Amino acid sequence: MHIAVCVKQVPDTTEVKINPETGTLIRAGVPSIINPYDHFALQTAIELKKAHGFRVTVISMGPPQAKSVVQMGLALGADDGVLLSDMAFAGSDTWATSYAIAKAVKKLGKVDIILAGMQAIDGDTAQTGPGVAQQLGIPQVTFCVKIDVDGRKIIARKLIDGGYEVVETRAPALFTMIMPPDYTSKYPAFLDVHASLRKPYHVWSASDIGAENHYLGLKGSPTQVARIYPPPQREKAAMTNGSSQEAVEKILDIMRKEHFIE
Amino acid sequence: MPSMDAISRNLMLDSLRDYARKNIPYDFIREKDQANEFPDKVLKDMYDHSILGVHLLMVPEEYGGVSGGTYDIYRICEALAHIDLGIATAVFATFLGTDPLNVGGTEDQKKKWLQRIAKENLMVAYAATEPDAGSDLVNLRTRAEHVLKNGQLAGYRITGNKQWISNGGVADLYTVLALAPGGPCWFLVERNMEGFAPGKHEDKHGIRLSNTAALSLDNVYVPKENLIGEVEGQGLLQAQAVFGYTRVMVAAFGLGAGWEAVEQAVRYSQQRIQAGGPLSDKQGYTHKLIVPHAVKLEAARAYIEETSNRLDGGEHGLQTEGAIAKYSATEAGNKAADDAIQAFGGYGYTRDFPVEKIKRDIKITCIYEGTSEVLEMTIYRGRWQEHLKSRGRYYIDLADRMDALHDRNPEVGARAAGLALRALAAVMEECRVQKLTRHQAITFRLGRLISMCELAYVFAGASAKERYSESVRFDTQAWQAMSRIFARDAALQMATEGLAMVLGSVDTAGNIAAAVDMDGVQAVQKGMMADMDLVAVKLKQTFKAK
Numbered sequence: 001m002h003i004a005v006c007v008k009q010v011p012d013t014t015e016v017k018i019n020p021e022t023g024t025l026i027r028a029g030v031p032s033i034i035n036p037y038d039h040f041a042l043q044t045a046i047e048l049k050k051a052h053g054f055r056v057t058v059i060s061m062g063p064p065q066a067k068s069v070v071q072m073g074l075a076l077g078a079d080d081g082v083l084l085s086d087m088a089f090a091g092s093d094t095w096a097t098s099y100a101i102a103k104a105v106k107k108l109g110k111v112d113i114i115l116a117g118m119q120a121i122d123g124d125t126a127q128t129g130p131g132v133a134q135q136l137g138i139p140q141v142t143f144c145v146k147i148d149v150d151g152r153k154i155i156a157r158k159l160i161d162g163g164y165e166v167v168e169t170r171a172p173a174l175f176t177m178i179m180p181p182d183y184t185s186k187y188p189a190f191l192d193v194h195a196s197l198r199k200p201y202h203v204w205s206a207s208d209i210g211a212e213n214h215y216l217g218l219k220g221s222p223t224q225v226a227r228i229y230p231p232p233q234r235e236k237a238a239m240t241n242g243s244s245q246e247a248v249e250k251i252l253d254i255m256r257k258e259h260f261i262e
Numbered sequence: 263m264p265s266m267d268a269i270s271r272n273l274m275l276d277s278l279r280d281y282a283r284k285n286i287p288y289d290f291i292r293e294k295d296q297a298n299e300f301p302d303k304v305l306k307d308m309y310d311h312s313i314l315g316v317h318l319l320m321v322p323e324e325y326g327g328v329s330g331g332t333y334d335i336y337r338i339c340e341a342l343a344h345i346d347l348g349i350a351t352a353v354f355a356t357f358l359g360t361d362p363l364n365v366g367g368t369e370d371q372k373k374k375w376l377q378r379i380a381k382e383n384l385m386v387a388y389a390a391t392e393p394d395a396g397s398d399l400v401n402l403r404t405r406a407e408h409v410l411k412n413g414q415l416a417g418y419r420i421t422g423n424k425q426w427i428s429n430g431g432v433a434d435l436y437t438v439l440a441l442a443p444g445g446p447c448w449f450l451v452e453r454n455m456e457g458f459a460p461g462k463h464e465d466k467h468g469i470r471l472s473n474t475a476a477l478s479l480d481n482v483y484v485p486k487e488n489l490i491g492e493v494e495g496q497g498l499l500q501a502q503a504v505f506g507y508t509r510v511m512v513a514a515f516g517l518g519a520g521w522e523a524v525e526q527a528v529r530y531s532q533q534r535i536q537a538g539g540p541l542s543d544k545q546g547y548t549h550k551l552i553v554p555h556a557v558k559l560e561a562a563r564a565y566i567e568e569t570s571n572r573l574d575g576g577e578h579g580l581q582t583e584g585a586i587a588k589y590s591a592t593e594a595g596n597k598a599a600d601d602a603i604q605a606f607g608g609y610g611y612t613r614d615f616p617v618e619k620i621k622r623d624i625k626i627t628c629i630y631e632g633t634s635e636v637l638e639m640t641i642y643r644g645r646w647q648e649h650l651k652s653r654g655r656y657y658i659d660l661a662d663r664m665d666a667l668h669d670r671n672p673e674v675g676a677r678a679a680g681l682a683l684r685a686l687a688a689v690m691e692e693c694r695v696q697k698l699t700r701h702q703a704i705t706f707r708l709g710r711l712i713s714m715c716e717l718a719y720v721f722a723g724a725s726a727k728e729r730y731s732e733s734v735r736f737d738t739q740a741w742q743a744m745s746r747i748f749a750r751d752a753a754l755q756m757a758t759e760g761l762a763m764v765l766g767s768v769d770t771a772g773n774i775a776a777a778v779d780m781d782g783v784q785a786v787q788k789g790m791m792a793d794m795d796l797v798a799v800k801l802k803q804t805f806k807a808k
């Protein structure tokens with residue numbers, strides 16, 4: 001089987017600062033990382049490769065420096081890398097991005113499994129993976145913590161409220177991944193990083209994947225971002241303890257003081 | 263070796279930092295530090311080519327390594343120093359130990375040994391220092407006697423003692439400096455060779471996670487193929503040839519550990535409330551204990567980067583530059599760590615906070631790979647030659663370039679750097695005329711002033727660039743303010759100290775007082791307070807409280 005893994009380079013949101021005056025993100029000096037959910041998807045693909053001898057292709061869409069996440073995939077054991085990079089892609093929303101990735105997957109030829117992260121930590125939309133499945137007209141299973149393959153049958157363990165659901169489907173299908181509690185991320189050894197430079201790596205433009213320009217970038221994006229702003233700081237919560245009776249009394253006291261109730 | 267592409271380098275840095283995050287928490291380091299224990303599992307992983315393989319940076323690709331350049335190694339050394347300088351030293355010793363092979367080894371030797379180092383994850387030690395030969399290796403006592411077989415040279419018997427050898431008790435392979443009949447040379451000695459015995463793990467002030475031991479060699483037989491280069495008498499030249507490069511590594515240690523201390527102090531100062539507000543808002547505190555160190559460390563960074571790039575670009579030696587890089591970065595780091603304890607107050611004086619350990623650790627960087635005083639001497643010697651050769655123009659030319667830079671970009675402190683360089687040229691010339699370099703103290707002092715002025719020169723140039731290198735965590739506004747602060751300080755110190763130094767050693771001074779242009783130096787001090795304020799704010803933004 002052939003697995004395509006979708007990975008995105010994102011700013012390390014734990015390091016992102018917001019300019020208090022303008023409300024915009026200060027990107028300078030913020031390190032870029034592989035989206036953690038995609039990192040897990042990548043590791044899942046590599047494990048399937050090890051277990052079954054599958055072929056793994058890493059795909060990312062982004063500016064030239066996003067090569068980094070593709071190369072990381074190659075260093076961790078993927079066979080080929082593809083970066084979709086073109087000014088025409090700039091400003092794409094999740095719809096336009098799904099369109100471009102779906103086009104790239106088609107160009108790859110026969111792909112049996114597509115793995116993506118549940119969501120990217122910079123946008124938190126969780127739309128791109130499902131969008132790709134929709135564009136390709138294949139089944140999708142979201143929020144998966146584990147994937148097993150048995151012939152053409154794929155068994156996914158999907159996280160749901162309060163437990164797991166076991167979902168079976170047939171290839172080709174797309175899965176979005178979320179880390180199980182016992183997960184540890186893997187990083188490549190120095191030698192593997194070095195060796196990854198010799199693996200096949202391609203940069204594809206919009207025309208390389210046969211994408212139509214009016215479906216791409218800002219003009220191909222139905223979503224328009226009006227404004228980004230930090231949510232107002234929440235005031236400190238007051239905690240009450242003691243018996244429920246005492247706690248209720250205290251809360252009522254506070255509500256009276258703040259004139260919520262008389 | 264030229265450096266690798268930025269993406270590969272940063273992927274390696276990410277892997278290293280991730281390993282440290284998961285496996286080397288402060289509690290672990292603290293425990294090992296107190297127990298004076300070598301963290302062998304961590305070092306095994308660092309040397310395991312399937313886990314990290316940091317040592318492969320020193321091994322060329324054709325022998326199974328990753329062919330790191332100086333810039334790559336500087337970045338990795340800096341990152342290691344942020345983690346722990348003892349662990350960093352345990353990696354560095356292999357870098358050092360591998361160097362004589364890389365520089366002087368024959369093709370067969372490189373193939374055999376570098377491949378083994380890469381594939382078998384060998385830990386190496388570099389054994390030059392002896393009980394009676396420290397800064398001055400000419401006093402070398404360890405002997406290598408010829409062993410003949412059928413009248414032909416078959417090998418050597420090595421006898422002697424080595425002192426303070428990093429990885430001494432734990433290495434698999436040792437590059438040992440010994441005096442053969444044809445002069446000093448490096449020999450490859452394996453741990454299990456008969457007559458070879460490492461001493462106990464020393465009880466040190468700092469870098470207690472690094473194993474340091476004496477070595478005793480009693481008639482250790484090595485085949486002649488283990489003489490690096492297979493020609494006697496090349497040892498000191500081979501050692502000298504890489505000083506530019508190895509000193510950049512220790513410079514990166516001073517930079518990394520020094521910054522770690524400053525970063526911790528900046529974060530802490532935002533949480534610690536005294537007299538109604540966070541310490542980070544108190545100028546008397548930030549402008550004394552934090553800002554000056556951040557500025558000096560960044561000046562040293564600019565210099566380290568320039569030297570690394572020149573080495574990677576194919577320039578050879580650069581011993582004076584390597585000395586300036588190491589001297590400035592380690593002295594700046596050491597003082598920064600000292601003030602970081604001060605910035606933490608009583609808490610800084612306990613082992614609950616890492617700054618106390620950083621302070622103990624970082625001191626070694628001012629001692630090994632050339633003590634600060636030996637470097638002052640080296641720097642003076644290198645540049646004194648330039649001063650004489652150029653008939654006093656060397657620093658005047660640099661000053662002219664600074665004036666030209668100031669005309670293009672008045673924001674980087676180039677005017678002040680130019681004043682510093684002109685004063686330096688004047689003071690050096692006065693020293694020549696009055697024969698003042700007969701005083702060793704003056705030569706060392708010159709070494710220090712030269713370093714400072716050259717840093718001002720390089721920092722101004724670097725901060726004027728359109729794009730900064732990947733390691734700079736500040737924006738243009740902040741980095742240029744730092745460069746201005748550094749240059750003003752350099753001009754002031756150069757002028758006052760240079761003058762005082764000359765006046766203190768002569769009966770009648772020439773026109774040196776006029777030559778240092780004190781009025782100009784005072785004029786460029788304008789704006790200093792505002793710049794210090796700005797840098798204090800930028801530091802807070804860059805290193806937020808956790």
Ligand SMILES: Cc1cc2nc3c(=O)[nH]c(=O)nc-3n(C[C@H](O)[C@H](O)[C@H](O)COP(=O)(O)OP(=O)(O)OC[C@H]3O[C@@H](n4cnc5c(N)ncnc54)[C@H](O)[C@@H]3O)c2cc1C
Nearest residue numbers: 388389390391396397426427428474629630631633635636
């Ligand atoms: C923890 C540790 C690890 C080390 N690791 C290694 C290693 O792996 N391999 C190795 O070969 N060595 C190693 N060394 C040795 C180190 O490089 C030496 O300690 C250093 O070169 C200084 O030599 P010394 O200790 O003999 O001091 P000395 O040379 O005796 O110096 C003592 C003092 O005198 C000053 N001084 C020296 N010469 C002069 C002079 N001509 N004029 C004025 N002042 C002078 C020095 O600056 C210093 O302040 C290590 C040392 C330590 C402490």
